Amino acid sequence: MRLRTQALKGAAGGPFDFALGAGDAMAITGPSGAGKSVLLRMIADLDPHEGTVALDGVERAAFTAPDWRRRVAYLAAEPGWWHDDTAAHFPDRARAVALMPDLALDAALLAQPVHRLSTGERMRLALIRTLLNDPPVLLLDEPTGALDPQATRLVEAILSARLRAGAALVIVTHDMDQAARLGARHYHLQAGTLTPQ
Numbered sequence: 001m002r003l004r005t006q007a008l009k010g011a012a013g014g015p016f017d018f019a020l021g022a023g024d025a026m027a028i029t030g031p032s033g034a035g036k037s038v039l040l041r042m043i044a045d046l047d048p049h050e051g052t053v054a055l056d057g058v059e060r061a062a063f064t065a066p067d068w069r070r071r072v073a074y075l076a077a078e079p080g081w082w083h084d085d086t087a088a089h090f091p092d093r094a095r096a097v098a099l100m101p102d103l104a105l106d107a108a109l110l111a112q113p114v115h116r117l118s119t120g121e122r123m124r125l126a127l128i129r130t131l132l133n134d135p136p137v138l139l140l141d142e143p144t145g146a147l148d149p150q151a152t153r154l155v156e157a158i159l160s161a162r163l164r165a166g167a168a169l170v171i172v173t174h175d176m177d178q179a180a181r182l183g184a185r186h187y188h189l190q191a192g193t194l195t196p197q
C-alpha cells in the first residue's frame with residue numbers, strides 16, 4: 001500500500017509531494033490556521049485542490065468518492081454526528097463494542113444520546129467509527145486534542161497497532177512528542193510549506 005501526492009496544491013498551500021507506505025506515519029504540526037486540516041481534507045478529496053493523490057498508483061479520480069474515503073479515511077477535529085442516538089452511528093455494534101475497552105470506553109455509552117457524551121468520549125467514539133472499516137490510510141485531525149494523557153496513550157497504542165498491521169497514518173497534532181511516540185516523521189506546516197523537523 002502506497003499513498004502518493006504529486007503537486008498537490010490548494011488552500012493549505014503546496015505543492016505538496018510526499019509518499020507513505022504501509023506502516024509509515026507522518027505527524028504534522030503548525031500554527032493555528034496554517035492549513036493542517038485543509039491539507040488532510042485535500043488528501044481525502046473533501047476540499048478543492050490541484051495535483052493528484054494516488055493509492056498504489058491509482059489516482060483518486062478512478063475511485064468513486066465513497067470508495068476513496070473508505071480507503072483514505074478522514075477524522076475531523078470536530079467529528080459530525082447525524083443522530084442524537086449514539087448507537088445509530090454503529091451499524092456493526094458488536095465490532096464497535098469490541099474496540100471500546102481498548103479506549104477505556106464502557107459499552108453502555110452507546111445507549112447515551114450524543115449530546116450527553118463528553119467531548120473526549122465523542123472523540124474516541126468517532127475514532128472507532130473511523131477504524132471500523134479498517135482503512136489502509138488514516139487521516140486524523142487532532143484525535144487526542146480533547147483527551148487526558150492516559151486516554152491519549154490508549155489512542156496511540158491503537159494507532160501503533162494499526163501501523164504494525166500495515167496502515168499508513170497522517171496525524172495533525174499540537175503535541176511535539178506524539179510524533180516520536182508514534183515513530184512518525186514530523187513535519188511543520190507554515191506559510192503553505194511542509195518542512196521536515
Ligand SMILES: Nc1ncnc2c1ncn2[C@@H]1O[C@H](COP(=O)(O)OP(=O)(O)OP(=O)(O)O)[C@@H](O)[C@H]1O
Pocket residue numbers: 011012030031032033034035036037038039047048077
Ligand atoms: N476551502 C477553503 N478554501 C479557502 N480557505 C479555507 C478553506 N477551508 C479553510 N480555509 C482557511 O484556511 C485556513 C486554514 O484552516 P485549517 O482549518 O486548515 O487550519 P489548521 O492549521 O487546521 O488550524 P487549527 O490548528 O486551528 O485547527 C483558515 O484560515 C481557514 O479559514
